[in-house]
Amino acid sequence: MTVSDLDRLIQLLARLPGLGPRSARRAALKMIQKPETLMLPLAAALEQAAENIRACSTCGNLDTADPCAICRDPARDRTLVCVVEDVGDLWALERSGAFKGLYHVLGGTLSALDGRGPEQLNVAALVERVQAGADAETGAGRPDAAIGAGRPREVILALSATVDGQTTAHYIAERLAGLGVTISRLAHGVPVGGELDYLDDGTLSAALKARRPA
Amino acid sequence: MTVSDLDRLIQLLARLPGLGPRSARRAALKMIQKPETLMLPLAAALEQAAENIRACSTCGNLDTADPCAICRDPARDRTLVCVVEDVGDLWALERSGAFKGLYHVLGGTLSALDGRGPEQLNVAALVERVQAGADAETGAGRPDAAIGAGRPREVILALSATVDGQTTAHYIAERLAGLGVTISRLAHGVPVGGELDYLDDGTLSAALKARRPA
Numbered sequence: 285m286t287v288s289d290l291d292r293l294i295q296l297l298a299r300l301p302g303l304g305p306r307s308a309r310r311a312a313l314k315m316i317q318k319p320e321t322l323m324l325p326l327a328a329a330l331e332q333a334a335e336n337i338r339a340c341s342t343c344g345n346l347d348t349a350d351p352c353a354i355c356r357d358p359a360r361d362r363t364l365v366c367v368v369e370d371v372g373d374l375w376a377l378e379r380s381g382a383f384k385g386l387y388h389v390l391g392g393t394l395s396a397l398d399g400r401g402p403e404q405l406n407v408a409a410l411v412e413r414v415q416a417g418a419d420a421e422t423g424a425g426r427p428d429a430a431i432g433a434g435r436p437r438e439v440i441l442a443l444s445a446t447v448d449g450q451t452t453a454h455y456i457a458e459r460l461a462g463l464g465v466t467i468s469r470l471a472h473g474v475p476v477g478g479e480l481d482y483l484d485d486g487t488l489s490a491a492l493k494a495r496r497p498a
Numbered sequence: 499m500t501v502s503d504l505d506r507l508i509q510l511l512a513r514l515p516g517l518g519p520r521s522a523r524r525a526a527l528k529m530i531q532k533p534e535t536l537m538l539p540l541a542a543a544l545e546q547a548a549e550n551i552r553a554c555s556t557c558g559n560l561d562t563a564d565p566c567a568i569c570r571d572p573a574r575d576r577t578l579v580c581v582v583e584d585v586g587d588l589w590a591l592e593r594s595g596a597f598k599g600l601y602h603v604l605g606g607t608l609s610a611l612d613g614r615g616p617e618q619l620n621v622a623a624l625v626e627r628v629q630a631g632a633d634a635e636t637g638a639g640r641p642d643a644a645i646g647a648g649r650p651r652e653v654i655l656a657l658s659a660t661v662d663g664q665t666t667a668h669y670i671a672e673r674l675a676g677l678g679v680t681i682s683r684l685a686h687g688v689p690v691g692g693e694l695d696y697l698d699d700g701t702l703s704a705a706l707k708a709r710r711p712a
Contacts, residue, residue, distance in 0.1 A: 289550050289562060293543040299536060300517075300525040307516035312547070313586050314515055316560055319548040322513060327544035329507040333526075334533040334541070336503050346530055348503060372527050 290316075342413070344389030344406050346371050354378075354387060361385040362434025367410065367441050367456060369393055369449065377442065385440075388413065393448040394455055407456060414439065414463045438466040445472060504530075556627070558603030558620050560585050568592075568601060575599045576648025581624065581655050581670060583607055583663065591656065599654075602627065607662040608669055621670060628653065628677045652680040659686060 290312060298308035315323040339345070340352035347353055354360060364385025368374050369392060377383050390405045402408075417435035439460055443449035457467045472490035474483060483491075504526060512522035529537040553559070554566035561567055568574060578599025582588050583606060591597050604619045616622075631649035653674055657663035671681045686704035688697060697705075 289543070289547045290560065293540075293547045296536065296540045296543050301528055302517055302521035302525060303514075309589060310586060311514040311516060313560075313584070315544065316547060316551055322510065323544050323548045326507075326510045327541045327548070329503070329510050330529065330537050330541035330544070333503045333507045333530060334537045337530055346504065346527075370527070372524060375523065 339389075343387045344371070344391060344409075345374055345387055359384075363437040365410075365413070365436045365439050367439060367443065369443055369452075373442065383440075386436075388439075390443075390452070393443065393446075393452040395448045402455065405452075407459060410439075410456070411459050411463070414460055414465055418464050436465055438468060441467065441469045443469075445470075553603075557601045558585070558605060558623075559588055559601055573598075577651040579624075579627070579650045579653050581653060581657065583657055583666075587656065597654075600650075602653075604657075604666070607657065607660075607666040609662045616669065616673075619666075621673060624653075624670070625673050625677070628674055628679055632678050650679055652682060655681065655683045657683075659684075 293315075294305070294308045294312045297303055297311050298305050300308075303311060315326070336348045337346050338348075338350055340347055340350050340355055342351045342355045345352040345354055349356070361384050364383075365388050366377065366383055366385055367388045367390060368377065369390055371389055374387050374389060377387075388406070388410045390407065390410075392400055392405055394400055394402065394405065414436050420435060439456075441453040441456060443453045453469060460467055471494060472487065473494060474480065474487065474491045480488065507529075508519070508522045508526045511517055511525050512519050514522075517525060529540070550562045551560050552562075552564055554561055554564050554569055556565045556569045559566040559568055563570070575598050578597075579602050580591065580597055580599055581602045581604060582591065583604055585603055588601050588603060591601075602620070602624045604621065604624075606614055606619055608614055608616065608619065628650050634649060653670075655667040655670060657667045667683060674681055685708060686701065687708060688694065688701065688705045694702065
């Protein structure tokens with residue numbers, strides 16, 4: 285077979301997370317069978333997204349506008365900044381509806397294995413953001429910091445409970461020390477709906493240590 | 499968030515087999531982070547495939563040419579026609595390299611539950627193909643049957659070993675009876691590399707019944 289168009293499509297699909305070579309073939313097949321309702325709309329949606337969606341220069345969220353909808357929303361609490369690893373985590377928190385502050389997307393975690401240092405992450409911008417808030421309060425405010433108005437008073441480190449995530453949290457906490465913000469982390473504990481029997485020892489002992497009056 | 503471009507992309511991705519809403523979000527995220535190397539090439543590949551790839555009017559295979567590369571290949575054995583459910587099965591047989599004849603893609607199986615009857619499948623064309631071969635031999639050949647030259651002598655029913663697949667095989671065998679072709683099916687048995695311990699009873703008893711001298 286010399287179906288190079290098809291082979292190229294399958295190769296590109298196989299690079300998406302969650303699709304291996306076999307499922308990429310199945311996906312390509314399904315799309316070819318539905319060119320009008322699936323294949324061409326998807327091609328158009330991809331082009332449109334590539335053209336319109338960009339990272340917010342304030343927080344790193346993805347949106348068609350810069351600053352993003354969250355940073356522009358006047359109803360959100362500007363004193364809270366939640367630091368997340370990537371936009372997927374931001375979406376997860378937004379879906380939960382439990383957080384009404386602003387975000388800061390790092391773009392990953394520090395990782396000695398993968399060779400990711402602080403320069404590869406969006407850390408300097410976070411320090412600057414917190415610093416600008418502090419300056420604004422003491423009168424040394426920068427005129428272009430209007431979006432940052434409403435000084436951040438608490439930075440919530442919502443990073444993964446992995447070694448890399450916790451290393452990153454520790455590093456950020458050190459960088460922000462002395463800038464006059466409270467630094468907090470997500471609680472460890474039993475997932476809602478989780479059965480104790482299936483929980484790992486680390487989670488169980490963390491949940492036990494952080495026990496609260498019933 | 500009012501990122502309708504992004505939402506639309508995620509919705510379309512979630513319709514691909516193997517991608518749920520969560521993995522569609524991850525895939526969209528990865529693509530947005532690599533617009534130049536993944537997103538735009540994928541959009542272009544989709545458009546190109548939608549434009550160029552069509553079903554072969556002889557066998558139903560997907561290719562940029564009609565008749566497809568397999569039907570045109572003079573090296574393939576035109577006396578063998580392998581009937582498969584869909585193009586994915588054809589690809590699987592091609593990957594195995596074990597078959598050098600022609601194919602006929604049904605486009606599914608008969609299914610009482612899904613309301614798929616013989617009219618929804620590519621069966622009439624198969625009967626016509628076999629019939630045309632028989633006619634050609636007896637001198638009643640149709641001039642447009644040049645591609646079919648080299649009369650089919652054996653039709654291999656390579657259908658799934660499910661109830662629907664076997665019903666379809668049975669139906670096709672009946673339709674082809676009396677047209678002077680041998681009709682065969684794939685052997686049941688132990689998959690190569692398979693451990694007996696993990697095999698279901700049906701496969702085991704089929705493998706035992708079809709045992710051969712060592």
